[in-house]
Structures are given as structure tokens and as C-alpha cells.
Amino acid sequence: MKKTSLNQILFVLFSLLSGYFFLQMLVSPPLQMPLYSAALALLIAAGVLVSLRVFAGWRRLVAVPLFLPGFIIGYLVGTVLFLQPLPHTPPPVVELPANKAGAGFTAVVYFTHGEPPTYEKAIPAWKHTIQELDEDGVPFIPYPLRPFFFNAIRGEFVKAGGSHHNAIHSRTMLKLEQMMSSVHPDLRFYLSFIDDHPHPDEAAAQAVRDGAAKIILANVFLTESSHTQEGEEMVAGLNLEQLGIPVCITYPLWNSDHLIDMFVQQSEQVRRNIPREKVGILLVAHGQAPESDAIYPKQTKQETDFRLAIRSRLVEQGYLAQNVSLAWMEYREPTPQDGLRSLLEQNVELVLVYSSSISAEGIHSTYEIPEMLSEVELPAGVRLINLGAWNDHPLVLQALAERIEACLNP
Known part of the structure; x- marks a missing residue:
């Protein structure tokens, strides 16, 4: 092979690999990103050196335009490989215990959204979300x-220091189990997530293997949504009723008096001696795309x-209606920034911000919403306190316990 031909092949190869490594630099875990950045820099440098051999004189001016198609192709190939749809996971095999001694308890599958603690573990969750949006035509x-x-x-994960969302739910579930065990000693709780493992069907199958005689799928969600529907379908796919194991599904919490009272209680605790008429409250809902309303019509309402x-x-309780602003984090208006500006026009002294739809602190409530609100300059003397998600507040536990009691005493 001629030396010129070899240099041309190397030039094309370096351009393809540069695009691929650029893709990896964008999406790789934080600790791997510097390695891909260094590799990308070396490939580009190698491409420049080879181009000096392939092209002479004024022809070197076309080296960059010729490098770009290979770079783009390498990037697109890497993108396709990275965004491969997640494989369909068949439902777990349900195995009844061979020895039923001590069996017959009621299993509560504590079911919530889930957010893995690190970016690399969250990649499949985001792929799942994007795949869901594509399937729904959003x-x-x-x-x-x-x-x-x-x-x-x-x-966002790096700046927020990771997510404690799943750990908070684990803590909430343990507190709930302790609270209810004094009245219902036969209850056992199993943690599950839609965007992490174990999924609700995996948790339910494990409960059956442990000897559960009844399953309660406890929805730790605010609304009826794609998440609740998917979780219910996962558990339904186990066909537990055919095995003589009844399943009861709790209702989401949007109309729970306990949960509604939590916002009042927290506001009263935090405002201290500031008059209620000088307190602004910003309730930020999550929001779904208008295109999703036809598929999941209840979430927005x-x-x-x-x-x-x-x-x-x-x-x-004495707060002013015009000082309670409703905003949307995504897809809809008013935005959190708009909601905050409207409160500042009321000359409030304190603004309390709630991520009203989020069950436990995560990237949305600890980073994204505060970042949005940081775009609005606060007047002198005005304080803003981000009270975030529900977490394990005692009234959240009562709200969940009330829903589970409805399944225990239908």
C-alpha cells in the first residue's frame, strides 16, 4: 500500500474516531470524561499531523472541511449506539414458597418514582423516560x-453532589413500617421504583417468594400518571390473582387532607414572626407536555x-390568596421565575418555595428549581427559602398509612 493511501486511511479513521470520542466525552460518567477528552485531543492532533502529509500547499485549506464529515459520522454512530432502546425485561418468575410455615403476611410494595444516586446509574432511567416520550409522541x-x-x-448531578432521592424513600418506608407495625404486625414493606431497581413487579415477586398472602401496591405518587399506570401494569403482569394472592392498589395522594395540611404546617413553622400577609408561597408542580394530556388526562388536573x-x-389560616403562586417546572406556564416575580410584586418579605409534586428530594427540587429561581433578583430584605419535596414529614407518613389502611379494611 502506498504511503499516501495509508495516510488518507488514517485521516479518515482519525476523523471518525474523533466524532465517536466527542460523543463519549459528552455522555460518559464524570470520572471517565477527562480520559475521553484527552483521547479526543490526541486524535485531533494526529489528524492535523496526517493532513499535513496528505495535503500540500493550498490543499491543506480543505483538510478541515474534509475532516468534518467523518467527525459527524463518528458522532452519529456513537449517538445511535448510546441511545439504543432499553431491552424489554420479561416479568420475574413468581415462585410460591415450598414451605409455608409462618406465611400469610400482607406485603406492602412501597412504589415510587426513583432517582439513582449518581449520573452513571441514572442513564438507564433517562433513556427509559425518553423512550416513553417517543412512544407517546411527545x-x-x-x-x-x-x-x-x-x-x-x-x-446537574455533579453540581448537586448526586441524588439522595432513593435513600430518602428508604428512610420514609422504614418509618412508615415502624408506625404501622404496632397496629398491623403482619405487614412487611418492600421498596420499589419505576426508574430504578427493584421495580414493583420484582418487589412483589420477592414478597410472594417470602410467603405473602396479599399484595398492596402503595402508590407514593401525587397523581395518576404514566408512572402509576406502568407500575400497575408491571404487577398485573404477574397474574397473582390466579395464584390466589389478591392485589390492592392504593390511590395517589393529590386529594389527601394530611398531605395538604403538611404545606400549611411547614409554612407556619418557617414563617415564625413574619405576618402571614407578608409571606409569599410558590407551589411548583412538575407538569407534563400538553400532548400527554390526551393519554394521561388526570395528571395535569x-x-x-x-x-x-x-x-x-x-x-x-390567614395567608393571602394572591400571595400563593402556582407555577410549573416543565412544559407549561407560568414558570417558577414568573411565579416568583408575581410574588415579589406583592411586596412580600419571605418567599417559601415548594416542589409540590415531588415525593422526595432529587435533582429537580435541589438543583433545577433553585437554578431557575436564581435568575430572579430578590429585592433587599426579601428572603427565599426552598422547602423542596415532601420527604418523610410525619403528615406524609399519615397520608400513606391512610391509603394503606383503605386496602387493609376495604
Whole structure:
């Protein structure tokens, strides 16, 4: 092979690999990113050196335009490989225990959203979300630009120091189990997530293997949504009723008096000696795309009705209706920034911010919403306190216990 031909092949190869390594630099875990950055820099340098051999004189001016097609192809191939759809996981095998001694307890499958603690563990969860949006026909970032979305998510995880979402739910479940065990000693709790393992069907199958005679799927969600539907379908796929194991599904919490009261109680505790008429409260719902309303018609209405109920309860306590602002984190308006600006126009002295739809602190409540609100300059003397998600507040435990009691005493 001629030396010129070999240099041309190397030039094309370096351009392809540069695009691929650029993709990996965008989406790789934080500790791997510097390695891909260094490799990308070396490949580009090697491409420049080879181009000096392939092209002479003025022809070197076309080296960069010729390098770009290979770079783009390498990037797109890497994007396709990275965004491969998640394989369908068959439901777990349900095995009845061979020895039923001591069996017959009721298993509560504590079912919630889930957010893995690190970016690399969250990658499958985000792929699952994007796949779900695509299947539902909801517009999202154009396919070739999606690696930049993952790059932004990685940055949020790094800046937020990871997510404690799952750990908080684990703590909440343990407190709930302790609270209910004094009255119902035959209850056993199993943690499950839609966006992490174990999934609700995996938790339910494990409960059956342990000897459960009844399953309660406890929805730790605010609304009826794609998440609750998917979890219910997972458990339904186990066909437990055919094995003589009844399944009861609890109702989401949007109309729970206990949960609504939590916002009033927290506001009262935090405002201290500031008059109620000088307190602004920003209730930030999650929001879903308008295109999803036709598929999951209850989520938007229930998020809205929930916040209106909180506002009414706050007004009963002496807060001003115009000082309770409703905003949406995604897809809808007003935005959190708009909601905060409207409160500042009321000359409040204190603004309390709630991620009203989020069950436990995560990237949304600890990083994204505060980042949005940081765009709004606060007047001198005005304080803003981010009270975040529900977490393991005692009234959250009571709300969940009430729903589970409805399954225990139908």
C-alpha cells in the first residue's frame, strides 16, 4: 500500500474516531470524561499531523472541511449506539414458597418514582423516560442533539453532589413500617421504583417468594400518571390473582387532607414572626407536555387541584390568596421565575418555595428549581427559602398509612 493511501486511511479513521470520542466525552460518567477528552485531543492532533502529509500547499485549506464529515459520522454512530432502546425485561418468575410455615403476611410494595444516586446509574432511567416520550409522541430534543441533554444532566448531578432521592424513600418506608407495625404486625414493606431497581413487579415477586398472602401496591405518587399506570401494569403482569394472592392498589395522594395540611404546617413553622400577609408561597408542580394530556388526562388536573386545595387551606389560616403562586417546572406556564416575580410584586418579605409534586428530594427540587429561581433578583430584605419535596414529614407518613389502611379494611 502506498504511503499516501495509508495516510488518507488514517485521516479518515482519525476523523471518525474523533466524532465517536466527542460523543463519549459528552455522555460518559464524570470520572471517565477527562480520559475521553484527552483521547479526543490526541486524535485531533494526529489528524492535523496526517493532513499535513496528505495535503500540500493550498490543499491543506480543505483538510478541515474534509475532516468534518467523518467527525459527524463518528458522532452519529456513537449517538445511535448510546441511545439504543432499553431491552424489554420479561416479568420475574413468581415462585410460591415450598414451605409455608409462618406465611400469610400482607406485603406492602412501597412504589415510587426513583432517582439513582449518581449520573452513571441514572442513564438507564433517562433513556427509559425518553423512550416513553417517543412512544407517546411527545416532542423532545431532536435525536442528534440528545447527547447534549445527557451532558447537561451529568452537570446537574455533579453540581448537586448526586441524588439522595432513593435513600430518602428508604428512610420514609422504614418509618412508615415502624408506625404501622404496632397496629398491623403482619405487614412487611418492600421498596420499589419505576426508574430504578427493584421495580414493583420484582418487589412483589420477592414478597410472594417470602410467603405473602396479599399484595398492596402503595402508590407514593401525587397523581395518576404514566408512572402509576406502568407500575400497575408491571404487577398485573404477574397474574397473582390466579395464584390466589389478591392485589390492592392504593390511590395517589393529590386529594389527601394530611398531605395538604403538611404545606400549611411547614409554612407556619418557617414563617415564625413574619405576618402571614407578608409571606409569599410558590407551589411548583412538575407538569407534563400538553400532548400527554390526551393519554394521561388526570395528571395535569390533579396537580392543579392539589395546589388549589393547598391555597384554600392556607387562606383559611390567614395567608393571602394572591400571595400563593402556582407555577410549573416543565412544559407549561407560568414558570417558577414568573411565579416568583408575581410574588415579589406583592411586596412580600419571605418567599417559601415548594416542589409540590415531588415525593422526595432529587435533582429537580435541589438543583433545577433553585437554578431557575436564581435568575430572579430578590429585592433587599426579601428572603427565599426552598422547602423542596415532601420527604418523610410525619403528615406524609399519615397520608400513606391512610391509603394503606383503605386496602387493609376495604
